[in-house]
Amino acid sequence: MFAFLHSLNRFQAEGLLLLRLGIGVMFIIYGFPKLMGGVEYWIKLGAVMKLLGIGFFPAFWGFMSASTEFFGGVLLLLGLFMRPVCFMLIINLTVAVVMHISSAGGFQAASHAIDLIIVFASLILIGPGKYSFDEKIWGRKMNNRLGGRFVL
DSSP: OHHHHHHGGGGHHHHHHHHHHHHHHHHHHHHHHHHHTHHHHHHHHHGGGGGGTOOSOHHHHHHHHHHHHHHHHHHHHHTSSHHHHHHHHHHHHHHHHHHHHHSTTHHHHHHHHHHHHHHHHHHHHHOSOSSSHHIIIIIHHHHHHTTTOOOO
């Protein structure tokens, strides 16, 4: 039994691809209605920034949040600019954590966003994997130039 489980190590690249695809699709699904919600919805979404002391341009912040979710999901699917995308999604989710904790839902309501922050922080450290546009475009070139210590 344990030998079988150990043999699954050879599918690490495919596992990372599955994780990127699954999370990417979910963020496209989360972000699309927000992106299509229009200015009124963006104002409501961006009003959350008041919790951080930023009360100006709520429509801008709402649009940025919706765009980060939708286009971040697309870029995760492709494995393109994955580390910067994960960083932007962490920022977006941190605002969601603040919103949930300050609301009646508290920590329990924030747990989903916290889980995703952990996933994206891990993906920043792991990288996009071999089945990604980052790897195809920059991976080998940058790895060879920097002695295998850097993956964009």
